[in-house]
Amino acid sequence: MAKRIEASNVSSYYGSFKAIDGISMTVEPKTITALIGPSGCGKSTFLRSINRMHEVLPGARIEGRLTIDDQNIYDSDVDVTAVRRMIGMVFQRPNPFPTMSIYENVVAGLKLNGVKKKSLLDDAAERSLKAANLWDEVKDRLNRPGAGLSGGQQQRLCIARTIAVEPQVVLMDEPCSALDPISTLAIEDLMFKLKDRFTIIIVTHNMQQAARVSDRTGFFSIDKTGEPGRLIEYDDTQKIFSNPTEKKTEDYITGRFG
Amino acid sequence: MSLLEKTPTGVGMTPDNIRARKLSVVVNIGVAVLAVLLSAAIVLGAGIGNWVLVIVVAAALYLVGLYAAASQVEGRRAARDRIWKALIYSACLLAILPLASVVWTLISKGVERLDGNFFSTSMNNIGARDPMGGAYHAIIGTLEQVGLATLMAVPLGVLGAIYLVEYGRGRFALTVRFFVDVMTGIPSIVAGLFVLAFWVLIVSPWFNNGTPRFSGFAASLALTVLMLPTIVRSTEEMLRLVPGPLREGAYALGVPQWKTILRVVLPTALPGIVTGIMLAVARAAGETAPVLLVAGGAAAINMDPFGGPQSSLALYVYQQAGDASRYAPARAWTAALTLVVLVLVLTIAAKLLARRNQLSR
Numbered sequence: 001m002a003k004r005i006e007a008s009n010v011s012s013y014y015g016s017f018k019a020i021d022g023i024s025m026t027v028e029p030k031t032i033t034a035l036i037g038p039s040g041c042g043k044s045t046f047l048r049s050i051n052r053m054h055e056v057l058p059g060a061r062i063e064g065r066l067t068i069d070d071q072n073i074y075d076s077d078v079d080v081t082a083v084r085r086m087i088g089m090v091f092q093r094p095n096p097f098p099t100m101s102i103y104e105n106v107v108a109g110l111k112l113n114g115v116k117k118k119s120l121l122d123d124a125a126e127r128s129l130k131a132a133n134l135w136d137e138v139k140d141r142l143n144r145p146g147a148g149l150s151g152g153q154q155q156r157l158c159i160a161r162t163i164a165v166e167p168q169v170v171l172m173d174e175p176c177s178a179l180d181p182i183s184t185l186a187i188e189d190l191m192f193k194l195k196d197r198f199t200i201i202i203v204t205h206n207m208q209q210a211a212r213v214s215d216r217t218g219f220f221s222i223d224k225t226g227e228p229g230r231l232i233e234y235d236d237t238q239k240i241f242s243n244p245t246e247k248k249t250e251d252y253i254t255g256r257f258g
Numbered sequence: 259m260s261l262l263e264k265t266p267t268g269v270g271m272t273p274d275n276i277r278a279r280k281l282s283v284v285v286n287i288g289v290a291v292l293a294v295l296l297s298a299a300i301v302l303g304a305g306i307g308n309w310v311l312v313i314v315v316a317a318a319l320y321l322v323g324l325y326a327a328a329s330q331v332e333g334r335r336a337a338r339d340r341i342w343k344a345l346i347y348s349a350c351l352l353a354i355l356p357l358a359s360v361v362w363t364l365i366s367k368g369v370e371r372l373d374g375n376f377f378s379t380s381m382n383n384i385g386a387r388d389p390m391g392g393a394y395h396a397i398i399g400t401l402e403q404v405g406l407a408t409l410m411a412v413p414l415g416v417l418g419a420i421y422l423v424e425y426g427r428g429r430f431a432l433t434v435r436f437f438v439d440v441m442t443g444i445p446s447i448v449a450g451l452f453v454l455a456f457w458v459l460i461v462s463p464w465f466n467n468g469t470p471r472f473s474g475f476a477a478s479l480a481l482t483v484l485m486l487p488t489i490v491r492s493t494e495e496m497l498r499l500v501p502g503p504l505r506e507g508a509y510a511l512g513v514p515q516w517k518t519i520l521r522v523v524l525p526t527a528l529p530g531i532v533t534g535i536m537l538a539v540a541r542a543a544g545e546t547a548p549v550l551l552v553a554g555g556a557a558a559i560n561m562d563p564f565g566g567p568q569s570s571l572a573l574y575v576y577q578q579a580g581d582a583s584r585y586a587p588a589r590a591w592t593a594a595l596t597l598v599v600l601v602l603v604l605t606i607a608a609k610l611l612a613r614r615n616q617l618s619r
Contacts (some may be wrong), residue, residue, distance in 0.1 A: 051510065053506060053509065053510060055317060056502075056505070056506060056509060060429060063408070081513065081514050082512065083512075084510055084511065084512040085511070085512030088510060089506075089510035089512070091503055091506065091507065091510075095501070095503040095504055095506070095507040096507075097504060097507065097508070097522055097526070098526055099522075099525040099526050099528075105328060106509070108511060108513075108522075109511030109512065109513065112508070112513040112517050112521055112522075113511075113512060113513065140486075158403065158507070161507075161511065162511070165511055165512060186406070195311045234604075
């Protein structure tokens, strides 16, 4: 059920400001793709335009074509909520809903989309928490508030919440940047596990992480502040980190700039 | 040369000794006792005031003495710290003082008529020489008028605030926000006059064979006008405090915007919203002028808020306090106490209700 994502010549604007320019890339199903690059180079903007989350900001719009299994998600008759159910997202800072318990957090997506049957919800909660490697830690306190967990547990809770609605693609926007190394490891293990079922795209500032987890890597960069971000190189992770084609990529991953 | 190897420049504030001398508690208390004695000697000796002035002068003397003693023992910085701390505590005490005084006065004077008769009878057929008479009709009036006003103002106010925060863009939202701000400053008598001119004189004759009619509902319309801006602004502030990532988290699950607002944003902001609503309710319950203008006030029990004059607790206090009967002031005090307790109970109930939805930590 994982799907192929194809971006062709995607440019994104905030009002009159052009954030990214002419991005074209294809993401194969059941792979992990890492997007790396310096701050402000548009990788998060690109990620957020894949499930139309950038539209939350007023004045945001996009040019070009973004398809998921050949359906253009920016067609005028597309239901945004359906797109977001199909393409889930995990954010930089864990954002469990503070008024909900752990259980309610996990099934929030199902419940708020109209699933009422208790057995279905219970089943989904257990399955998602197990998939997120969190079940053993929280199974005795499912009714405690989700905000009471540690940062790493909260982030895994958010991942469980995301996969509970059975998306086909999971987008991760620096999911480990607020976490300690142990929690980071837990989430990276989790990503390998989820790869069997989902297409995963992850934005990260941590190049070791990109090298460890991803199959393919895209390197974004900007010439200078105020210019739109561009995709410099997109290739197998192995190649990007050992023998990149572009000079800029090599400079970045060897730490010579950025 | 790395940063770590740099030699100190000599401008640092590094002390050689990290210990400091402390002003002992005995000296502190001594200064306080001295201040009181000195102040008593000055004030009572000169015969210029009573114990209130003694306390005020003693406080001032204590501050001066404390500063002097502390700067001798601990140095100037520590002395300044002590003075500011003392000033802040005094300000806190001064702020609580009027409140405590109000509560004490209400209870001590209101207890005289705090009996069953007060809460079960009205002022119907109570003459100037009757020691009895109660506020049952006024309590009914306050509950009905404030209840109806809350029923109208809360949905309007909360929905208006949701519009301003979640949907409102551009000129229209700015205009709405501006007029809400303007409405905040409307004197209650103006709200009363507006309802008198609009509802009582123009609309109510349609329902009453052409004759204008006072009613509790007219009063609740005026109270709604007064409550609306408070509710809109406080709810707006609370909704703005809900972090954006929470909304995004819900959107990313494919939850539509209206459901995100209803199930994620509102519950998160609920305790604050309830506080704002209770402030508005408390204000409305204490309003006298609009009730006097459009509900007229009545001595008898009138359960129907839509027909005929009604009283309210605030109006009852106003009328009894100005009454010539020697039994009236006691009724006014008890009614005032009742009003305060009523608002307090409502506030506590609302808070408990709002907290029930929160998870225990």
